[in-house]
Amino acid sequence: xxxxxxxxxxxxxxxxxxYTNNSVPLEPPVCVDVTAEYKEEIKLKRLLLEQHPERxxxxxxxxxxxxxxxxxxxxxxxxxxxxxxxxxxxxxxKTLFQNRLTNDFESFNRSHPQEPLNQIGRHVQEDxxxxxxxxxxxxxxxxxxxxxxxxxxxxxxxMAFKIIHDPVPGLSRSRLLEKIRKFIxxxxxxxxxxxxxxxxxxxxxxxxxLETLTSWGKKRKEITSENAGDRIHLRVxxxxxxxxxxxxxxxxSIHTHLLPIRRLRENPEWLRRFQSVLHDIPSNVATYKxxxxxKKALLQYLETAFQA
Amino acid sequence: MKFSFVPNKRLYLLFxxxxxxxxMQAWRDKLAVMGLPLECHRGEKGMKKWLACQKMGSYLYGAxxxxxxxxxxxxxxxxxxxxxxxxxxxxxxxxxxxxxxKCHNIxxxxxxxxxxxxxxxxxxxxxxxxxxxxxxxxxxxxx
Numbered sequence: 001x002x003x004x005x006x007x008x009x010x011x012x013x014x015x016x017x018x019y020t021n022n023s024v025p026l027e028p029p030v031c032v033d034v035t036a037e038y039k040e041e042i043k044l045k046r047l048l049l050e051q052h053p054e055r056x057x058x059x060x061x062x063x064x065x066x067x068x069x070x071x072x073x074x075x076x077x078x079x080x081x082x083x084x085x086x087x088x089x090x091x092x093x094k095t096l097f098q099n100r101l102t103n104d105f106e107s108f109n110r111s112h113p114q115e116p117l118n119q120i121g122r123h124v125q126e127d128x129x130x131x132x133x134x135x136x137x138x139x140x141x142x143x144x145x146x147x148x149x150x151x152x153x154x155x156x157x158x159m160a161f162k163i164i165h166d167p168v169p170g171l172s173r174s175r176l177l178e179k180i181r182k183f184i185x186x187x188x189x190x191x192x193x194x195x196x197x198x199x200x201x202x203x204x205x206x207x208x209x210l211e212t213l214t215s216w217g218k219k220r221k222e223i224t225s226e227n228a229g230d231r232i233h234l235r236v237x238x239x240x241x242x243x244x245x246x247x248x249x250x251x252x253s254i255h256t257h258l259l260p261i262r263r264l265r266e267n268p269e270w271l272r273r274f275q276s277v278l279h280d281i282p283s284n285v286a287t288y289k290x291x292x293x294x295k296k297a298l299l300q301y302l303e304t305a306f307q308a
Numbered sequence: 309m310k311f312s313f314v315p316n317k318r319l320y321l322l323f324x325x326x327x328x329x330x331x332m333q334a335w336r337d338k339l340a341v342m343g344l345p346l347e348c349h350r351g352e353k354g355m356k357k358w359l360a361c362q363k364m365g366s367y368l369y370g371a372x373x374x375x376x377x378x379x380x381x382x383x384x385x386x387x388x389x390x391x392x393x394x395x396x397x398x399x400x401x402x403x404x405x406x407x408x409x410k411c412h413n414i415x416x417x418x419x420x421x422x423x424x425x426x427x428x429x430x431x432x433x434x435x436x437x438x439x440x441x442x443x444x445x446x447x448x449x450x451x
Contacts, residue, residue, distance in 0.1 A: 054412065055412075060385060062390070154412050155407055155409065157441060158440070159440070163440075166436065211409060211411075211412075217449075
């Protein structure tokens with residue numbers, strides 16, 4: 001396998017489809033991952049934040065201290081894990097941060113015009129969401145979200161964890177969702193967890209927000225068994241959950257990876273497993289994941305790929 | 309839509325604009341009979357200052373015109389009231405609201421089928437996904 005395929009986080013561990021809490025302890029306990037796509041993705045992220053701030057960043061006022069905890073966590077990590085790219089110096093009132101990949105100097109302090117989460121998010125490829133825990137419930141109370149998979153931060157802001165999952169078929173009212181919610185609420189500081197979530201998307205497009213569904217969603221109808229391998233991409237979100245000790249909030253980070261389906265041919269086991277799961281996936285889930293329109297064409301493509 | 313009583317609060321704050329006065333009057337009378345500590349404020353003028361000086365443990369009831377209620381909720385949120393510390397009723401249209409997934413405009417739902425967004429003209433289907441923060445249902449593109 002080529003090196004980029006070697007580092008692709010292939011998400012399927014079984015031959016059938018089912019919802020699971022597939023979280024595992026995060027080892028090493030590091031939130032951010034700087035990949036070969038860093039410069040390209042940061043450039044896109046900053047462009048989206050500039051052009052669409054209302055859909056890419058939202059926060060409620062009580063999250064400010066938790067946001068500062070995120071800055072402390074990420075600046076520590078970046079300078080420790082990637083000292084060749086990032087340096088950090090902390091004083092009583094501010095954190096001075098240098099990003100050599102973008103040639104930026106940042107001062108994180110209380111008088112900065114951008115909120116801390118919005119400021120640090122411009123230096124990492126991950127989308128960053130903050131969940132506040134209060135009255136026995138988790139709420140999505142802040143987020144910088146540039147690469148969503150067909151959902152709207154603007155609509156979901158302030159929403160309880162269970163309500164956020166209302167649209168997910170077969171999960172919203174299940175016992176599993178309640179188990180996952182309780183699992184997140186028990187996460188301890190210093191013991192982060194990670195999981196992978198997957199869907200399919202047309203073309204190499206990271207930013208697929210609900211706000212522009214009418215534009216990118218049209219492409220689904222253009223898929224045929226001839227172009228499916230090149231145009232359909234496996235979209236994998238590596239999600240990580242960190243408890244922030246001072247505010248008891250949860251940092252939920254999402255690093256999104258894309259791989260054209262034709263590349264699965266380079267790993268026959270991945271190709272076989274993907275085909276098996278695609279056969280097994282319930283139609284309502286296929287529709288929710290956006291693949292209902294082209295599932296048949298994709299399966300035809302996979303049959304051909306197997307015979308090749 | 310009616311208020312529900314939340315017991316054991318330090319102080320009950322009652323806010324109403326012109327459209328919400330009648331509803332709030334009836335609710336105030338009910339709470340007063342129970343001998344609860346009440347404080348009232350009428351109209352947007354001075355609202356922020358009034359809310360900002362309240363102590364922890366206060367609970368806010370608000371009644372306002374349907375078009376303004378969302379803005380008032382955001383003002384209360386900005387001051388530090390969480391959604392668990394307040395209840396609001398929208399007066400006027402009597403209809404639930406829809407949130408446009410494209411432009412974020414919020415408007416009353418006038419029928420149960422497709423709705424045209426007044427701001428971006430997108431045809432929207434009313435989903436069952438409800439936001440207590442926006443007090444509106446998600447409108448999904450129906451085209």
